[in-house]
Amino acid sequence: MIRFIDNFKSKLEGIDFETLEQSKYTIYGLSEDLELIYVNPGWVNFAKENGVSDSYMNDKLIGSSIINAIDGEKIKNFYAENYINVLKTKKPWKHEYECSSIQEYRQFHQNTYPLKNGKGLIVTNTLTVNLPMNSQNxxxxxxxxxxxxxxxxxxxxxxxxxxxxxxxxxxxxxxxxxxxxxxxxxxxxxxxxxxxxxxxxx
Ligand SMILES: [Zn+2]
Structure with a gap:
């Protein structure tokens, strides 16, 4: 599958391509229009492990809008507003969210970094809490x-x-x-x- 746009490396300023590639974190890159311009191998592994279908991970994935891929109006707006704010202010933004399966309670930490040239965002997702669901009452x-x-x-x-x-x-x-x-x-x-x-x- 295609994981990044042709000129992705030239847009990267302030972050090393190899650092993104080798990271175990789930990382994606967004354009100024909030289109997906990069996913790292960690993202692909996470998507496969969590049942994202092969048809979603096709060659149209890169270039598609991240906001359209989010379900629910409130959440769409939440991400759109905050990502746009990072582009505007050039200040990183972080937040926590839950993404559990039936067996595991999982909490994630998301960091959004503005590229230093203003050409987009790098978003990293780290698993911070991972407990068996039956421990959660x-x-x-x-x-x-x-x-x-x-x-x-x-x-x-x-x-x-x-x-x-x-x-x-x-x-x-x-x-x-x-x-x-x-x-x-x-x-x-x-x-x-x-x-x-x-x-x-x-
Ligand atoms: Zn809830």
Missing amino acids: RKAYDALNKRYVANSGYVTQCSNCRCTQRANEIDVWDWVPKWVENIPKNFSHSICPICFDYYWKK
């Missing part, structure tokens, strides 16, 4: 359509903690392992109130 709920499918026909999942919103008690979000493993076709992404307050609110 997160009660597992069954995937009951009656409880979770809203009148619109959609199931809403928090794209941070991946809990599912109840259809009739919209303030309650449950851990439904079946839908973490296999995201249902009729799902939409949002962000639950606790994740929004804790991780995202400025």
Whole structure:
């Protein structure tokens, strides 16, 4: 697969290409228009281990918009605003987020660095917390359509903690392992109130 645009190395100022290539962290590069211009081998490995399909990792990946690839309006806006702010201010930005699987509770730290010539961003993702999910006291709920499918026909999942919103008690979000493993076709992404307050609110 193509991992970077032709002139990527010439855009890199302040960071060594080999450092990105050899890093175990999951790293991507963005253009000034927030298009993906680089992914490192660590990113490819992480994507494969986490079930990202081969069809997504095709030759159209590089050049595609990172913002379009993010589900959920609130989260799209959150990343778009902050990335643009880094480009504008040329000050690095960091934040934490959760990306768990059914077996593992995982927390990540993300750093966004502006290239010194203003031609884009380098984004690194580091695993900071990795614990067995059964240590988390997160009660597992069954995937009951009656409880979770809203009148619109959609199931809403928090794209941070991946809990599912109840259809009739919209303030309650449950851990439904079946839908973490296999995201249902009729799902939409949002962000639950606790994740929004804790991780995202400025
Ligand atoms: Zn959440």
